Amino acid sequence: MPSPPSAPQVSDRFPGPRRGDCPWCGSARLRTRLRGPRAVALDECEACAHAFQNPRSPADAPSSPGRSHRATARALALAGLADPESWLDVGTGHGHFPEAAREFFPYTSFDGLDPTARVERALAEGRVEEAHRGLLTTPGVTDRLRARYDVVSMLHHLAHVPDPRAELRAALAVLRPGGHLVVEAPAPDSAYATLLGSLWPPHRHAHLLPLPNLEAELHALGCTVTTTARVHQPQDLTTAFPRPLRAPLRAATALDHLLGPLTRRTRFANTYRVVARRPGRS
Template identity: 45%
Template sequence: MTTADPEQAPARRTPARPTERVAALRSAYQADLAHGTDRFFHPRRTDCPWCASAALRTRLRTTDLLQHKPGRFTLDTCEDCGHTFQNPQLNSEGLEFYYRDFYDGLGEERLGKTFSARTTVHRNQARSVLAHNPAPRHWLDVGTGHGHFCTTARDIFPSTTFDGLDHSQGVELAERAGRLRRGLRGLLPELAPRLAGQYDVVSMLHYLEHTTDPSRELASARQVLRPGGLLLIEVPDPRSRSARLLGRWWLPWLQPQHLHLAPAANLRHRLEALGFTVVLEQHAEAHDPIDLLAAAWLLLDRLAPREDAPWHPGGPPGRLRRTLRPALLLAGAPLLIAAMLLDRLLAPVAGRTGFSNAYRLLARRTT
C-alpha cells in the first residue's frame, strides 16, 4: 500500500518513453544523492517505540532490494515485546526520496498491474468482514493506492459506498476511474477530525507497517468509525518462520518502506486499550504464498546487471549490460518456477506450522 509520511514533492512532467523519462529525472536524483544518504534518517533510537524498553537487538541489516536506491537499513527487535522497527528511521525527506517513483511515476504502471491482478487476495480480505456486518453503508480503505481492493470488495458488498485515502496521486486517479466514491488525499491523522464517525468499516491492508506512528493511526481509525464499526487490519507477521529462514530475502521486510512490524499480540493489546474488541484473528487465511518465489526473484535481480534508473551513478547501461540482464533472468526461470510451485505446495500448511507471512485482525469499536 502506498502510505507513509513524506512531504509531498511537486508533480513532475516527464516524457513518455522510458529511456527519456529516466534521463529527465537523472539530474534531480543525482543532486539528491550528492551529499550521501545520512541526511535521510532520524537519530537512532535507544528504546522501543512500542513499549519503551531499552532491550533492543539488531535483527537485520539490508539494502533496497527492489529499486536498488543507495542506502543501508537496519531493523531492530525489542526483546521484551517483540516489536520490530527500522532504526534509525527515515525522516520525511528520506521517505519522500525512497517512495518517489515506486508507486507512481516510473513505477506506476508496474505496480498498478501487480495490484490489479490480486483479485483473489482482495476478495478473501473483504470476506472476513461479511459475517460481522453483511451490509455496511460506508467503508474507508486507508492506504488504498489506486483503489483496486475497493473494486473487488464492491462485488461482495454491492450496497456499500467505498472511499479511499492515500497520500499519493493514485487515489485521485482511482476516483476519476470510478473505483472510489471519494478519493481523499492526505494522511489519516490529519483528515480524521473532519471524517469523525462517518464509517461503518475502515480497512488498513498492509498499511500500518508503512506508517511512522502506528498507535496514532489506530486512534485515528477509531475516530472515523461509528460506535460498533469494524476495523480490518492485515500486516506482515515478523514472527513468521519464513522471516527467520529467508533473512534479508524475505519480501515483507520491504526495506526501506516498512517502518514498524508488530506481532499480533501487541496489536491486539493496543486495540483493546483504544476501546476495540478483537472479533477475528486469522493467520493461515492471510498468508500470501509468494515467499520462495519472491526470494528467488530478489536474488536473481541482485545478481543481474542493473536496469537503467536515474538514481544509479553514470549514464544508461551499455549494450553488454542490456544483453546480460535478460539472459541471466531467463537462465533463472527454472528456479523461479520451482519456487512458485513449492510456495503453492506448502501454502495449505503454512498457518499450522508458523510460516504464515501475514496476519489479519478484525476489531469492533465498543467504546
C-alpha cells in the first residue's frame, strides 16, 4: 500500500480543507458515504474503506456517554496485560479510564495525554501521575516520551485526530520493546451505522478506521496482534436523540442498556478492541 500524503495538521476543533484523496492510503477513489446535518459530509475510500469527514467539521468532539471504563479495564486484565510498570492513556480527557483501571492494575503508574486542559484537571484530581498536553504527533511530545511505557492505550482517540496513521506510529515509538498497544475504535461496519445513518454517533467523528486496515498497519510495523474483539458500548440510541427530548432520551437509554448484552457478538456491536505487542524484548 502506498504511503499517503501528509494530512493537514488542523486543530481537533476546527475544520480542515476538503481533500481529494484518502488520508489513510492516498487513493483518489472516493465516494460519499453520507451527508448529515450541519453540512457534515463523510467520504469513504473505495480502495481501503477508510471513511472520513471531508471537509473536516468543527462539530467533531470526543464523546462516549455509554462507555464503561471499568469493563474495558477488566477485559484488558483478562487479556493478559500482567503488572505493567508504566501506562500512558492517550486522549485521556479527565482521566476516568486510568482511575477505573487502578482497580485491576494497582501497581501501575498511569500517565495521561490529551490535547485539552482536561488532562491537567485529571492530574490535579489524582487520576493520573503525569499530565502531558497535546497529541503524540505534537512536535516534541514523542521525543520526550520515547520508549517510556509498557502499555499505551488509545480508547476512541484515533477517530478524532487529524492524522490517525501518524498518531498510531507515534504510539509505538513511546512504547518500550515488547510493550503493548491497546486501541478501541468505532466499528464502521456496525449494523447501527446503517440503521441510524447520520444519527449514528461515530458518523460525527473525523475518521472511521476499518479493523482490517488497523491490523494490516500493525503487522506492517512488525507488531503481533494478540487480541481482537468486537464489543458493544450502549450509547447508539441514546446519542441519536437531542438532550432536550427528555422522555425519548430516557427511553432510548433504557433500550440501549437492555439490548447491550444481546448485541456484543452480533453485527450491531459498535466497537472493536485490538491489543498488539511491539517487537523486541521487554
